[in-house]
Amino acid sequence: MAEVVRLEEVAKVYTMGEEKVEALRGVSFSVAPGEFVSIMGASGSGKSTCMNILGCLDVPTSGAYLLDGVNVGELSGNQLAEVRNKKLGFVFQGFNLLARTTARENVELPLVYAQVPAGRRRALAQEALARVGLAGREGHFPNQLSGGQQQRVAIARALVNQPSIILADEPTGNLDSTTTVEIMGIFQELNRQGITIVMVTHEPEVAAFTGRQIVFRDGLIVSDTRSDRATRPGSGEGEGS
Amino acid sequence: MSTFLQSLLIALRALRVNKMRALLTMLGIIIGIAAVIIMVAIGSGASKMISDQISSIGSNLLLVLPGSLTSGGMRSGTGGAQSLTYDDAKAIRTECPSVAEVAPTVRGSAQVVYGNQNWSTVVLGVTPEIIAVRDWTLVAGRNISQSDVDGASKNCLVGQTVADNLFGSADPIGKIIRIKKIPFTVVGLLGRKGQSPQGQDQDDVIYVPLRTAQRKLLGSQFPNAVGAIMIEARSADTLKKAEEEVVALLNQRHRVGPGREVDYSIRNLSELLAVSEQSTRVMSLLLGAVASISLVVGGIGIMNIMLVSVTERTREIGIRIAIGAKERDIMLQFLTEAVLLTTCGGIIGMLLGVGGAQLVASIVGWPTLISVQTIAIAFAFSAGVGVFFGFYPARKAASLNPIEALRYE
Structure with a gap:
């Protein structure tokens, strides 16, 4: 099976007044189905720009992005x-x-824009919430949920459309260490079920939960390493696509 | 359709969150719509009153008046000459095919006495046709007859105002009244007509037979002269033709030609009054225009609040775009919210406007008229204001950059 994501010499140049900022200067990598990739780097390294491009919120100045x-x-x-x-x-x-x-309505939101009928929307949202361990909290409002629970709702929302890839931007940045482990556990479990995940983080401990770490510096990839001590390859491949 | 329903639900939720703000925003539209409805109600009420008055004069009327009189270099105004006669009226009746009815009149004023009551009023010498030509009704008694006219009898008809002043609540029929000290028997009571377009009380009148007025009451040097001839054409379409026929006949009878001026004038009353109706219509349009300025002001209020709302919800918009909302979806969401605001305001304003118009009618006593058309237009207008003033904020929301919107604090 072909890769989910393929970046070919992607560059991004922002013009700020007179000055041109090269956020990305020719980045190439690909992500295979079932991979759990973390993108690391200091702030200004280009990892956020790369994430925006991966998320189709921004388009590259040059190069190609194949999804x-x-x-x-x-x-x-x-x-x-x-x-x-x-x-x-x-x-x-x-x-x-x-x-x-409510949590359920938040999770339903992508389905609303996909024009899924209300009944099916509700069922899918319920199922996604159950997958992140929030069954029974469907009617709670965000301010009635802890940070970890809110992030689970967000993960359920990301899951509900059965996407090819989940993009997580510092998903544990606002969470304490216990909750971080909890949330990473959910990501690992989803990855085990075959879902491809790309996550941006600047914490090596968080990156350690992933099977592959790409490090950015000054708009370029400086390292791309795989480790086996984190997640094992997915067993339920294809489920997420 | 389901997308629309969805945006309606989102809009309802957004408004529910900011109830007070929504209400205050709507206030502009509420006041605007209410003002438009009240103003238009007053305007069309006035215009209806005038058209009612026009029809109270009688329809399809021509009025022939004697010409001016020149004596010793002094010219009197129109009607000064005694150039029209009862015979002219009879001739018009028999010789002009487009004329339906002819009513010659002579006019004077007199002191009228009944018992210990007295009243100064207009006395009109008439023929029986006056009832038909002026669209009068008789509420009691009988009309004066042709034999009353021919025999110059001392019978008369009284208007409501005269009857009220002389007889109070008593039945006027059969009572003897003295007009210029001559006793007359009241044989009929005229129905109520109200004011003429010129503001005169049309019910303050006594009708006596034409010959009686000419010979006994308003005696002049030309006993056969009449003060005016009212002519009713067969229909509105033949009014012009009737006028031509009357002119031709009178020119012939009065030998108008070289060396002899036209000694009468002819007026088309319906045309005259159509002009005054036109002017009230212009006025009601003007009132509506002034009121709709407040609607525009209200619309600007809507735009203002929608812009604030878009800024406040920048992050929400970012989220929606990130999870797959198209520009159209965001646009529709905010447009729906604006239209919902204005139509809710429109409905409330409509209710207030209808109530207000009734209040004006009952307190100030101005006639007001509310048509379904007015309400439909007001409603469409309020929705239109929502679309117009909601468009820019909605565009702004839809064109937000999702990356910046998501970072917005």
Whole structure:
């Protein structure tokens, strides 16, 4: 099976007034189905820019980004929205749940934009919440949930559309160490079920939970290492695609 | 459709969160719509009153008046000459095919006495046709007859105002009243007509037979002269034709030609009054326009609040875009919210406007008229204001950069 993600010499240049900032200067890597990849680097290393491009929130200045074999750079705004909706799942550092909206409704949101009928939406959301261990909390509002629980809701929301890949941007940045382990455990479990995950972090301990670590510095990849001591290869491959 | 329903639910939720703000925002629209409805109600009420007055005069009317009189270099105004006669009226009736009815009148004023009551009023010498031409109703008694006219009898008809002043609540029929000291028997009571477009009380009148007025009450040097001839055409379409026929006939009868001026004038009353109706219509349009300025102000309020709302919810918009909302979805969401605000405001304003118009009618006593059309237009307008003033904020929301929006604190 072909790779889920393939970046070819991707560069990104921002123009800030007179100055040009090269956030990415020719980055190439690919992610195979079932991989759990962490992207590391200091701030300003280009890892966030890379994540935005992976998330189709930004487009590369040059180079190509192929997601499931489709060149994302050639898609229109609406098509990008569809890609984000159907093929990607986002988990953010700040959880980014809608306030005054129940856990279930937050999880249903991607399905709303995918025009899934209400009944099926509810069932899928229930199932996704159960997968992250939040069965029974469907009716809670974000402010009634702990940080770890909110992040689980966010993970359920990322899962619910059965995306090709989950993109997590510092998912444990706002959590204490116990909860961090808990959340990483959920990611590992999902990965074991065959879901491809790319995660940005700057903490080596968090990166240690993943099977592959890519390190960015000054807009370039400086290392790309695989370790076997973290997650084992997925057993339920294909489930997430 | 389901997307629309979805945005409606989202919009309802957003408004519920900020109830007070939503209400205050709506206030502009509420006041605007209420003002438009009240103003238009007053305007169309006035215009209806005028058209009612026009029809109270009688429809399809021509009025022939005597010409001016020149004596010793002094010219009197129109009607000064005694150039029209009862015979002219009879001739018009028989010789002009487009004319339905002819009512010659002579006019004077007199002191009227009944018992210990007296009243100064207009006395009009008329023929029986006056009832038909002026669209009068008789609420009691009978009309004066042709034999009353021919025999110059001392029978009369009284208007409501005269009856109220002379007889109070008593039945006027059969009572003897003295007009200029001459006793007359009241044979009929005219129905109520109210004010004329010029503001005169049309019910303050006594009708006596034409010949009686000419010879006994308002005696002049030309006993056969009449002060005016009212002519009713067969229909609105033949009004013009009737006018031409009357002019031709009178020119012939009065030998108008070289060396002899036209000694009468003819007026088309319906045309005259159509002009005043037109002017009230313009006025009601103007009132509506002024009121709709407040609607525009309300709309700007909506735009303001929607812009604030977009800024406040930048992060929410970022989340929605990130998880797959298209520009159209975001746009629809905020547009729906704006339209929901204005239509809710519109409905409340409509209720207030209808209530307010009734209040104006009952307290100030102005006639008001609310049509379904007005309400439909007001409602459509409020929705239109929502779309118009909600468009820019919605566009702004839809075009947010998701990366920046997600970082927004």
